[in-house]
Amino acid sequence: MSEKYDVLVIGAGPGGYVAAIRAAQLGLRTAVVERDRLGGICLNWGCIPTKALLHGADVAHTLANLKPLGFSATGVEFDMAGLVEFSRSVSERLSGGVGYLMRKNGVDVITGSARLTGKGVVDVDGVEYRADHVILATGARPRPVPGVVADGGRVWTYFEALVPAELPTSLLVVGSGAIGVEFASLYADLGSEVTLVELAPQLMPAEDAEVADHVRKRFEKRGIRVRTSTSVSEIDVGPDSVTATLDGDTITVDRVLVAAGVRGNVDGLGLEELGVELDGGFVRTDQWCRTNVFGLYAIGDVAGAPCLAHKASHEGVLCVEKLAGVEHVAPLDRDYVPGCTYARPQVASLGLTEGQAAATGRELRVGRFDLTASGKALALGEAEGLVKTVFDATSGELLGAHMVGPEVTEQIQGFGIARSLEATADDLAEVVFAHPTLSEAMHESVLAALGRPLNT
Structure with a gap:
C-alpha cells in the first residue's frame, strides 16, 4: 500500500523546505x-557559497587598499583552495541545519x-507515494x-x-545578470583578468x-572589460585556453563562465503526461501557485521569474496557507520582490525602473541622492553610489527604489516595508533616520523626489 500524505513537496530548496515546514506547522x-x-x-551551489567567496573578495579588496587608512601589510598570501573550503563549510553547516x-x-x-x-x-525510485496536495519546488x-x-x-x-x-x-563571463556580475566582481578582486x-x-x-550605467563605470574603472550588445558566436576549447568569437572579434582566455540565466527543472517529472501547462520552460501557475492540474502546485524558480530564493520561500508559505484554508492570505506581487546583487558595488532594487514607471503614463516624482554627500559612506571610503526613488506624483505611491553602493542589500527591505504598509512619499519624509548611517541616503532620495532636498 502507498504511503499517504496531506502534502508532498518535491524539492528541498528554500521554497520546498519552507513550504514543508509551514505545512507541518498547520497540522x-x-x-x-x-x-x-x-x-x-x-x-x-548558489546564494550562500557565492556570498562566502565574495566575502573573501572583499577582504582582498580591503588588503589592497589599506594605505589610506594608515595600515600596511606585507607577506599576505592567498590560497584559493582555502577560500573554497570555507565556502563549502558554510554550505555544509546550513544544509545540516535544514535537516x-x-x-x-x-x-x-x-x-x-x-x-x-x-x-x-x-513515484520515488520505484516506491509510490500519494498526497492530496503535491508541490513542485x-x-x-x-x-x-x-x-x-x-x-x-x-x-x-x-x-x-x-x-x-x-x-x-583570465576569465570570460557570458551574461550580466546577478550571477554573471557577481562572479565577474569576485574573480576580478581575486586577481583574474575579467x-x-x-x-x-x-x-x-x-x-x-x-x-546599470553606474555599475558599468565602476567595473571598467576596476579593469573589468565590459561589452554590451555582444554575442558569443563560437568557442574553440584548447588544452590550455579557450578562444571565443565575439561578434567577429576573438579573445583568448583561461576559462569561460556561462551565466546567461536559468531555466526551470521541468524535465523527467511526468508533467507532459498529466497535461501540466508550461510557459517559456517554466510551470504556469495562478496567484495561489496552483497549476492547471487540480491538487498540483509549483513554487520558486520552476514557476518562473523572478528566480530568487526569498521569492520561493514566500510562495511556499502562501501556497500552503491557501490550500490549508488559512484566512487573509495575500497573493504575491512579483513586481515588488526585492532583487539584490552582491558584487562590488552592491545593487538592490524593488519595483519599477524609471523607464517602466514612465511607460505606465503616470506623472512621476523621481528623487536621487549621490553617496558622495553621505558622511557615513565617506567615512567608510565607499562614497560611490546612489539611491533613486520613483513615486506616483498624484498619489505619492512608491513605484520603485533603486540603490547602488555599500551595503545596499541590507537596506532595500526598508523600502519593501514602506511599500507593504502603503507608505507615501510624504509618510517616508516624516521618518527620522539615524545619523550618521548609510540609510540616510534613502531619506534624502525621498526628500529630493518631493523637491526639498537638504544635503544636495
Whole structure:
C-alpha cells in the first residue's frame, strides 16, 4: 500500500523546505522529496557559497587598499583552495541545519528522484507515494548559450566557478545578470583578468538604466572589460585556453563562465503526461501557485521569474496557507520582490525602473541622492553610489527604489516595508533616520523626489 500524505513537496530548496515546514506547522502530514542535498541550489551551489567567496573578495579588496587608512601589510598570501573550503563549510553547516528543521517539525524526508505518475501520485525510485496536495519546488538550472557547451573544464557554469582548482589568469563571463556580475566582481578582486559580455544593450538588463550605467563605470574603472550588445558566436576549447568569437572579434582566455540565466527543472517529472501547462520552460501557475492540474502546485524558480530564493520561500508559505484554508492570505506581487546583487558595488532594487514607471503614463516624482554627500559612506571610503526613488506624483505611491553602493542589500527591505504598509512619499519624509548611517541616503532620495532636498 502507498504511503499517504496531506502534502508532498518535491524539492528541498528554500521554497520546498519552507513550504514543508509551514505545512507541518498547520497540522498537515508532510513529506519532502530531495534527490541531492537539503537546501537545494541556494544553500549548496548558489546564494550562500557565492556570498562566502565574495566575502573573501572583499577582504582582498580591503588588503589592497589599506594605505589610506594608515595600515600596511606585507607577506599576505592567498590560497584559493582555502577560500573554497570555507565556502563549502558554510554550505555544509546550513544544509545540516535544514535537516534539523525537518526533524524538529516532523517532516518526513524521502531521498530520491520523484516523478508524477498520476494526480496525487508520486513515484520515488520505484516506491509510490500519494498526497492530496503535491508541490513542485524543483528549482532551475543554468540556461545554455547556443554554440557554447559547458564542459566543466575550460567552460564553466556556476557550479564549477564555485569550486575552482586554481584561480584562472583570465576569465570570460557570458551574461550580466546577478550571477554573471557577481562572479565577474569576485574573480576580478581575486586577481583574474575579467571580460564581461552581455547580449542586451545594457549591463544588468533588469536594473534601472542609471544604476546599470553606474555599475558599468565602476567595473571598467576596476579593469573589468565590459561589452554590451555582444554575442558569443563560437568557442574553440584548447588544452590550455579557450578562444571565443565575439561578434567577429576573438579573445583568448583561461576559462569561460556561462551565466546567461536559468531555466526551470521541468524535465523527467511526468508533467507532459498529466497535461501540466508550461510557459517559456517554466510551470504556469495562478496567484495561489496552483497549476492547471487540480491538487498540483509549483513554487520558486520552476514557476518562473523572478528566480530568487526569498521569492520561493514566500510562495511556499502562501501556497500552503491557501490550500490549508488559512484566512487573509495575500497573493504575491512579483513586481515588488526585492532583487539584490552582491558584487562590488552592491545593487538592490524593488519595483519599477524609471523607464517602466514612465511607460505606465503616470506623472512621476523621481528623487536621487549621490553617496558622495553621505558622511557615513565617506567615512567608510565607499562614497560611490546612489539611491533613486520613483513615486506616483498624484498619489505619492512608491513605484520603485533603486540603490547602488555599500551595503545596499541590507537596506532595500526598508523600502519593501514602506511599500507593504502603503507608505507615501510624504509618510517616508516624516521618518527620522539615524545619523550618521548609510540609510540616510534613502531619506534624502525621498526628500529630493518631493523637491526639498537638504544635503544636495
